[in-house]
Amino acid sequence: MSNDVVIEAWNTVLFEKFSRFKFLFVEGYASISQAVFHRQPFPDGSSVLDVGCGFGDCTIAIARSIGDAGVASGVDCASNFIGECRKSAAEEQVDNAQFFVADVEREDLGGPYDYAFARFGTMFFNLPGLAMKNIRSSLKPGGSFTQVVWRKREDNPWLHDAEKCVREIVPVVSHDETNEVHCGPGPFSMAGADLVSDMLQSVGFQNVQFERFDSDICIGRSLGEAIEFALELGPAGEIIRLAGETGQKLRGEVSVALRDVVSRYAREDGSVWAPSSAWFVTAHNPE
Numbered sequence: 001m002s003n004d005v006v007i008e009a010w011n012t013v014l015f016e017k018f019s020r021f022k023f024l025f026v027e028g029y030a031s032i033s034q035a036v037f038h039r040q041p042f043p044d045g046s047s048v049l050d051v052g053c054g055f056g057d058c059t060i061a062i063a064r065s066i067g068d069a070g071v072a073s074g075v076d077c078a079s080n081f082i083g084e085c086r087k088s089a090a091e092e093q094v095d096n097a098q099f100f101v102a103d104v105e106r107e108d109l110g111g112p113y114d115y116a117f118a119r120f121g122t123m124f125f126n127l128p129g130l131a132m133k134n135i136r137s138s139l140k141p142g143g144s145f146t147q148v149v150w151r152k153r154e155d156n157p158w159l160h161d162a163e164k165c166v167r168e169i170v171p172v173v174s175h176d177e178t179n180e181v182h183c184g185p186g187p188f189s190m191a192g193a194d195l196v197s198d199m200l201q202s203v204g205f206q207n208v209q210f211e212r213f214d215s216d217i218c219i220g221r222s223l224g225e226a227i228e229f230a231l232e233l234g235p236a237g238e239i240i241r242l243a244g245e246t247g248q249k250l251r252g253e254v255s256v257a258l259r260d261v262v263s264r265y266a267r268e269d270g271s272v273w274a275p276s277s278a279w280f281v282t283a284h285n286p287e
């Protein structure tokens with residue numbers, strides 16, 4: 001199966017949308033990755049691969065934490081994201097963060113690394129087993145891979161309730177019925193602990209551990225931004241985009257309906273914070 005469609009999506013329409021809402025990804029998700037780094041600090045001098053690194057903020061945070069003797073390497077299939085990562089590392093003068101473009105499912109990831117990490121970077125793989133195998137091959141014996149993935153949709157109402165709301169208004173066009181590029185499987189593809197642990201073990205990882213991590217995350221600095229975010233991104237935004245002209249015509253109606261969904265999470269200062277739930281999944285490469 002070719003990944004061209006997914007890679008094009010991440011390099012074009014999704015890159016543009018993520019850039020528009022960059023603040024929410026970089027600031028909003030920081031507390032989640034910080035919780036992982038706090039639990040499992042990477043030792044000074046280690047080499048760490050950041051899988052599906054997006055804007056590279058985690059790669060840069062890791063690079064800072066491992067000292068000058070360590071190297072953090074961010075990989076992403078979208079060259080536009082990697083361009084942003086390189087700019088940020090240069091601006092922030094972080095010399096031990098490096099970045100490269102590769103499809104994690106099938107291309108050489110370099111290494112061998114002491115550790116691999118991914119914050120929401122593994123849920124969009126068409127062939128996740130192949131990607132996990134490739135990640136393990138890039139690790140040293142005894143190395144480990146920690147990934148953050150969303151748990152089930154019902155515990156992530158900021159995505160799930162918005163999707164349900166949009167589905168009531170906009171006809172759903174499946175990936176097979178459209179020529180539009182798309183993001184791949186989607187944010188809940190790794191939510192099932194049994195499926196994920198079986199997949200990791202089937203490619204040779206051992207001692208797979210899950211920790212549930214619940215937290216409120218900022219989905220908009222204002223109600224308007226939270227509505228725009230739901231209209232553009234996540235499963236709700238993808239339904240609207242893939243519905244083409246029909247989706248665009250129904251945007252006004254959807255926007256009104258989404259106001260009810262997101263306003264229940266509005267705080268007194270106007271910002272919008274919704275409950276979220278993720279897994280921290282750690283798997284070990286045998287010695």
Ligand SMILES: C[S@@+](CC[C@H](N)C(=O)[O-])C[C@H]1O[C@@H](n2cnc3c(N)ncnc32)[C@H](O)[C@@H]1O
Pocket residue numbers: 003006010011025026029051052053054055056058075076077078081102103104105118119120121122124125
């Ligand atoms: C939801 S974003 C997460 C980005 C970042 N880790 C974060 O937490 O903000 C998923 C990232 O995975 C990348 N990605 C998707 N499929 C990939 C693949 N096959 N190989 C490498 N990167 C991939 C996308 O380009 C995108 O940057």
